[in-house]
Amino acid sequence: MKSIKELEEIRKKTLDTINIRRDRTGTRIVVGMATCGIAAGARPVLLTVMDEVKKNNLSDVAVAQTGCIGMCRLEPLVEVYRPGEDKVTYVKVTSAKALRIVNEHVMQGKIVDEYTIGAEDK
Amino acid sequence: MKELSLHILDLVQNSIAAEATLVELSIEEDFIKDLLTIDIVDNGKGMSKEFLQKVKDPFVTSRTTRRVGLGVPLMLAACKQCDGDLEISSELNVGTRLKAYFKHSHIDRVPLGNMVETMISLILCSTYTDYLYKHYIISKAAETFEFCFDTREVKQVLGDDIALSEPDVLNWIKDYITEGLSNIGGGV
Numbered sequence: 001m002k003s004i005k006e007l008e009e010i011r012k013k014t015l016d017t018i019n020i021r022r023d024r025t026g027t028r029i030v031v032g033m034a035t036c037g038i039a040a041g042a043r044p045v046l047l048t049v050m051d052e053v054k055k056n057n058l059s060d061v062a063v064a065q066t067g068c069i070g071m072c073r074l075e076p077l078v079e080v081y082r083p084g085e086d087k088v089t090y091v092k093v094t095s096a097k098a099l100r101i102v103n104e105h106v107m108q109g110k111i112v113d114e115y116t117i118g119a120e121d122k
Numbered sequence: 123m124k125e126l127s128l129h130i131l132d133l134v135q136n137s138i139a140a141e142a143t144l145v146e147l148s149i150e151e152d153f154i155k156d157l158l159t160i161d162i163v164d165n166g167k168g169m170s171k172e173f174l175q176k177v178k179d180p181f182v183t184s185r186t187t188r189r190v191g192l193g194v195p196l197m198l199a200a201c202k203q204c205d206g207d208l209e210i211s212s213e214l215n216v217g218t219r220l221k222a223y224f225k226h227s228h229i230d231r232v233p234l235g236n237m238v239e240t241m242i243s244l245i246l247c248s249t250y251t252d253y254l255y256k257h258y259i260i261s262k263a264a265e266t267f268e269f270c271f272d273t274r275e276v277k278q279v280l281g282d283d284i285a286l287s288e289p290d291v292l293n294w295i296k297d298y299i300t301e302g303l304s305n306i307g308g309g310v
Contacts, residue, residue, distance in 0.1 A: 002298040007279040010290045015283060033247065035193045038132050039123050043239050046246065054289035065247050067135075068185065 026060030027106055028081040029053070031093075033065040036072035041094065045076045048095040052102040061106060074120060080105055089117045125235025126160065126224075129200060131243055132193045133162060133220060138248045139184070140166025140218065145244075145253050149234070151226060152260040158206075158224040158231070169212040177210060197222055204228035238299045242292055245273065249286045252277070255299075259306050267306035271299055 031037070031046040046065060053061050069077045074091035078101060081087050088111055090101055097115050104110045113119055123129050130147065137145045142164035150159040169177060176182045178198050183191025198208045206223035224231050241255060252273045259267040273286060276295065284291065 002294070002301050004275060004279055006294060007276060007291070010288075010294055011280050011284055014288050014290055033131075033135070033243065035132050035191075035196065038128050039196075043128065043131060043236075043243050046243055047239055050242075050246065050289070050292070054293075063246065065243070067139075 026062065026083065027058075028062045028064060028079075029102070029106065030079040030081070031063075031065050032067070032069040032075060032077040032079075034068035036068055037075045037077065040072075040075035040092075042076035044095050045078065045093050045098050048098045049078070049102060052099055053106075056102070056107065058102075058106065071117075074117065082106075082109070090115045091117045091120045123196060123200070123232070125233055126158075126200070126231075127235035127237045127240040129193075129197045129222075130160060130162070130237075131240040133197060134164075134244055134253075135247060136193060137162065137164035137166050137218065138244075138251050140164060140168070142166035142217065142251055145251060146256075147253065148256045148258070149237075150258040150260070152258075153226065153262045154260055154264060156226045158226040158234070160222040160224075162220045163217065164219075165217040168214040168216050168218055170214055174210065174212050178208070194220075200224075200232065204231040237303060238296055241271070241299055242296055245286050245292065245295065257303060257306065269299075269302040269306045271295075271302065 029049055031042055031049065033042050033046065046063070050063050053063055069079070071077065071091070076093045078090045078093045078098065079087055080090070080101065088105065090097065090112070093101070093115065100112050101115065104112050134145055134147065144165050146163040148161040152159070178194055180192055180195040185191060194210070201208045201222050201224060204224040205228055206225060209221045210218065212218040241253065244253060255271045257269040261267070276286060276291070280291065286292070
């Protein structure tokens with residue numbers, strides 16, 4: 001049975017690690033979550049990204065959501081901002097694609113070219 | 123949309139855009155009246171009478187990127203196809219209330235779907251907003267089962283230092299809602 005008391009433990013555990021990452025400016029992963037994105041399947045993508053970031057302990061990576069990015073026909077859209085690099089927009093993202101984006105682009109810096117908006121328009 | 127929980131995720135984002143600090147979401151599954159009710163109440167900035175009158179029109183939206191807004195019209199269509207309806211009331215600077223009804227057993231009613239993912243996504247959307255989620259089941263034997271999740275309670279335990287978006291906290295919330303909903307047999 002889950003109880004609110006367990007949160008006390010989580011609080012203590014998290015407080016130790018939180019200070020380390022506060023002042024880092026790391027990578028941001030943004031998922032488009034307007035009506036168009038949600039209808040196209042953005043919710044599982046957001047949660048997959050979140051789980052993968054947690055699983056790999058990527059403590060300097062922020063996962064966020066945003067409204068309509070503007071290309072509804074290409075939703076779900078995911079944008080990756082790595083410090084000092086250009087923004088990369090991925091289109092028609094699924095959970096499986098999201099795993100590769102986190103593992104290859106976010107963690108190793110290798111852009112997954114075939115999922116980018118540039119590849120889609122060719 | 124394939125799930126009602128996706129409509130909820132979409133519509134609550136209107137509350138977040140309206141700068142609500144508290145969103146109360148109640149889902150009631152009444153098997154006696156064969157009625158599913160989704161009630162969303164926020165304390166955001168509300169809508170003017172003129173905007174409220176035309177809010178169900180797909181060509182009305184508050185966003186600036188495009189001239190269509192489909193969140194409310196899609197929910198209205200989902201309600202209408204299940205002998206239900208959508209009621210919206212609002213007052214400027216007070217908030218907005220949105221009530222959606224469905225015939226619970228209607229063949230065209232899509233499943234409520236994954237409310238856990240919807241709540242987690244909403245918390246990720248805006249940790250600034252508090253959510254009170256209540257889920258009621260009224261069984262054929264007239265028994266009422268209730269599940270309640272309140273982010274204000276969670277924040278009280280966590281204090282100001284730890285955000286709800288911390289992975290460990292989100293995981294706890296995920297398990298808490300999953301367990302709570304399965305205990306009352308809700309979410310179909």
